[in-house]
Amino acid sequence: MKPKRMKSVWLYHLNTGGCNACDIEVLAALSPRYDPERFGMKLVESPRHADVIIFTGPVTYQALPRAIEVFRVARPIGVLAVGACACGGGIWHDSAAVLGGLDPLLELLKKMGVKVPEKIVKLPGCPPRPHAILYAAAVLAGVIEPRSAASGQSRYSSPSQIAERLAHRETGEAQEPSQQHR
Amino acid sequence: MPGSLAPRLTAYREAAEGRATIRQYPYQPLPPPPRLRGVIQIDPEKCIGCGACATACPAKTLVFDRERARLVYSVTRCIFCLLCVETCPKGAITSLREYEILVEKTPTQVVKHEPARCIKCGRVYASKKLLEEVEKRVKRKLPHLKTCPLCKLEQAAMITAMRVLRARQAYRKR
Ligand code: SF4
Numbered sequence A: 001m002k003p004k005r006m007k008s009v010w011l012y013h014l015n016t017g018g019c020n021a022c023d024i025e026v027l028a029a030l031s032p033r034y035d036p037e038r039f040g041m042k043l044v045e046s047p048r049h050a051d052v053i054i055f056t057g058p059v060t061y062q063a064l065p066r067a068i069e070v071f072r073v074a075r076p077i078g079v080l081a082v083g084a085c086a087c088g089g090g091i092w093h094d095s096a097a098v099l100g101g102l103d104p105l106l107e108l109l110k111k112m113g114v115k116v117p118e119k120i121v122k123l124p125g126c127p128p129r130p131h132a133i134l135y136a137a138a139v140l141a142g143v144i145e146p147r148s149a150a151s152g153q154s155r156y157s158s159p160s161q162i163a164e165r166l167a168h169r170e171t172g173e174a175q176e177p178s179q180q181h182r
Numbered sequence B: 001m002p003g004s005l006a007p008r009l010t011a012y013r014e015a016a017e018g019r020a021t022i023r024q025y026p027y028q029p030l031p032p033p034p035r036l037r038g039v040i041q042i043d044p045e046k047c048i049g050c051g052a053c054a055t056a057c058p059a060k061t062l063v064f065d066r067e068r069a070r071l072v073y074s075v076t077r078c079i080f081c082l083l084c085v086e087t088c089p090k091g092a093i094t095s096l097r098e099y100e101i102l103v104e105k106t107p108t109q110v111v112k113h114e115p116a117r118c119i120k121c122g123r124v125y126a127s128k129k130l131l132e133e134v135e136k137r138v139k140r141k142l143p144h145l146k147t148c149p150l151c152k153l154e155q156a157a158m159i160t161a162m163r164v165l166r167a168r169q170a171y172r173k174r
């Protein structure tokens, strides 16, 4: 494995009004069973020490000033939006009390002149599995490459591939047989 | 309480065997559990465009656009509850057992349908496949399916008004 960066990736966990399911899964992903410390990842208490923000929740207006403050202080290199709420508002997307996830928040930060991170990865799910959070964190830190569909390892892997697969489905062409839920 | 002890015993055994950490995980994919819920997939052949799934969807990430007779699904807001899978009358939606869903933008799937136009006002109000399905189920032709709900409402209002008028005239003659 080639060294990708000078420093280990330290994580700051920011909940902006989620129901805590994603937070519990994030903590599970940080537990010894999944062991992200082998990649040098650890949870830090202060946003000043953070490189990557693990972002959960639909950004309620109560949490908005704190979220802005955290982004202003942390100046992270990446954001990992965990859960449907953080990705696009989830089931609260049309609520009057929420901003609606990461995208509107980043727009707001841009308007305020705060530096927004370049690397933004979203992990939908309600909540996503700890495995998926570990995978996403490893991809964000550059530990592993996003799995390619071509290698047959995983169907949904890199962001472009999921878009490609879904676009492919629109035309109704032959696809590989899917495993059915029921 | 053997029920609460069993998982702990499993954890101790795994720790003793050196399996406590999932060492291979982000490097090697792990097989998903059998009942995992993942991204949904809509079969454009089977879908009739009834919009029942869009009504059931709690996140409203599966939207049926009646004006253009198309079904739009975007991944990011989906909570993978599979209510749409349970609701679909044709079994057109399946779920993929996949959890490594990492996206940057919002990937969408669009299922386009042949639009059915109202014979009175010309507005698109449903998909042709849905009307065919309805006629197939009741096993006869239904001419009133060819008008949109708004025109039907107008028609019903007219009929009611005529009835009231006639009743009033009959009352006056008495
Ligand atoms: S799985 Fe649930 S949230 Fe996702 S599209 Fe279906 S009904 Fe909507």
Ligand code: SF4
Pocket: B042, B046, B047, B048, B049, B050, B051, B052, B053, B054, B071, B087, B088, B089, B090, B091, B092, B093
């Ligand atoms: S419920 Fe099934 S048939 Fe109806 S629009 Fe949704 S996918 Fe198509």
